[in-house]
Amino acid sequence: GAGVSQSPSNKVTEKGKDVELRCDPISGHTALYWYRQRLGQGLEFLIYFQGNSAPDKSGLPSDRFSAERTGESVSTLTIQRTQQEDSAVYLCASSLGYWNEAFFGQGTRLTVV
């Protein structure tokens, strides 16, 4: 596609429910990142995929968070048993790897009520 696409753009869920956030990277981009951005805050690194290498999961805040990516295509970020503190914008980015520019999606705004 022309850019990084994320869906849904907004998600409201009840506390305790599971949610899945989707990211479609730019075709051919080997690197894919997930970030969390709380209101008025910076970007908190969650996870990084690079080609077929093992992902860097060092930023995942708890075992309720997980992410998958098949090859160089779509990635899903799953949050189980959501908590109110999970409310944030979740941003996905992709790049050609190395020091190439990371292109960001518009994000998914998650609200846990």
Added chain:
Amino acid sequence: AQTVTQSQPEMSVQEAETVTLSCTYDTSENNYYLFWYKQPPSRQMILVIRQEAYKQQNATENRFSVNFQKAAKSFSLKISDSQLGDTAMYFCAFMNQGAQKLVFGQGTRLTINP
């Protein structure tokens, strides 16, 4: 672990003025990359400028330039002739050449006043 610090949570200047945003980082690596990203109210992150650590010459992109001081681990962004459209959050970011994990600072909210 690499960290990025932006010490100015908010800044405000008049249109056409020059403004400088500060960024410092901490790393033990010698080869890395530095970036400034802009996030307007639309939430879309946009790359403003980037710098390779091995290059001594400061990067420039039109009205945007950086002052890269490797020994001091400082990477400030200068915006000349500021415009209303420059109003946004600005994030400094670091990427280790090996790990390639992109780490961001907390951001500076810049407002350009007419």
